[in-house]
Amino acid sequence: MFERYLAKWRVTPAEKPRGMNVTHVTVTKILDFYIARRIDRECIDVKRPRSARPYIEMFFKGTPLNRIRLQACAAYIDARRAGQVRPARGRRSTFIGSDGSIRRELLILRTAARYALKHESICGSDMPLIEAPPEPPSRTVYLTKAEYKLAHETAEGELKDFIALAYYTGARRRAIENLTAGQVDFDGGHIHLQPDNASAKQRRSKKRKPITPIVRPLLPVLTRLTAGRLPNDRLLPKKDYYSPFNRHLKRLGLSAKGFPHILRHTRATHLLQAGASIYDVAKLLGDTTATVERVYGHHSSESLGKKLDEFEEG
Incomplete structure (x- = not known):
């Protein structure tokens, strides 16, 4: 009787995550969800997340989100520093990324995953393990x-x-x-x-x-x-x-x-x-x-x- 009373208070995980009816959440899907639900609706600065997206998608493509670990992040950092990640729509003469840009791109991906988890669109097992370059020193350029x-x-x-x-x-x-x-x-x-x-x-x-x-x-x-x-x-x-x-x-x-x-x-x-x-x-x-x-x-x-x-x- 006592166990039956407590049963209704037990929290059981959902069989399927809500919001994304997919077996494996990819990087592209998580960015689509984050930009549509968070960036476009609530943020003023939409340029940086949108400019970071082509580089992330070009490198990781259809990689499941939960397969992004420290080794994959290190490979992304090396490729961006060498200018090897070249989005199809890029108009820049050079694709070599600074540590500040690379850090921002990886943190945007991590933030997108956390946002989806917060809104129960993915499960905890879908979360990536992301390590970004350290924050560069502040730019202190000014005009005399x-x-x-x-x-x-x-x-x-x-x-x-x-x-x-x-x-x-x-x-x-x-x-x-x-x-x-x-x-x-x-x-x-x-x-x-x-x-x-x-x-x-x-x-x-x-x-x-x-x-x-x-x-x-x-x-x-x-x-x-x-x-x-x-x-x-x-x-x-x-x-x-x-x-x-x-x-x-x-x-x-x-x-x-x-x-x-x-x-x-x-x-x-x-x-x-x-x-x-x-x-x-x-x-x-x-x-x-x-x-x-x-x-x-x-x-x-x-x-x-x-x-x-x-x-x-x-």
Whole structure:
């Protein structure tokens, strides 16, 4: 009688996993499930998971998920480093993967498997054993004050406005490209980087869009760009500013620094070099203090030299 009473509380494993009616879950099926159910519905940054997928599928093809073990991961890492994994749709001149890219690809596969397990679409016996390369050191490239001045003064038209907006706000490229006149509050002296009509998906993003102050050098730029515009009108022409910025810095001999996100690095670095606190910089960027200290808290050799000279003279 007592055993019969306890029987209804016993948890028994399901005979078949729900969600995927297959005997062996392959890498392709697990990525299809993860991208359709998680990435496309809830994530803002869909480019990285989608760009990682062709390399994973090309190498593992129809391999069952539970057959991916440490040896298979090591083979994938070696093949990617040697440029031997070449997706059919790839347009790149080189397919050699950096450790950062390889790590991201393998972690996306592991995350996809964990997501499917969480939603009971696969069983525990289907889980892979994945080992990725260690996390590479943070990229600490930034423009010196002279380089930023050169890049800004030699730019023309909307590219010059983009550089000024991205630098003084410390915002990411997409936030500047989508900035509207209604997000600029002259009375309060702030720019609301998160628009009022942001979707729930955008508000759940880990890439926070804070309220940033309007500094004096930015005031004439914003006054000119907002003149005669409706609240929903963009301040800049609708286009991707990555390539124009990249070409501009190449012409200046700064091809290694030709990515717009460097303006965010540069703003944080210049503020820290000028004596701003990590807390204030973190508030401006919408990051944690730990992230600012780890990623942006680097100083130029000139600043370090001055401090050492002051130390020796004291």
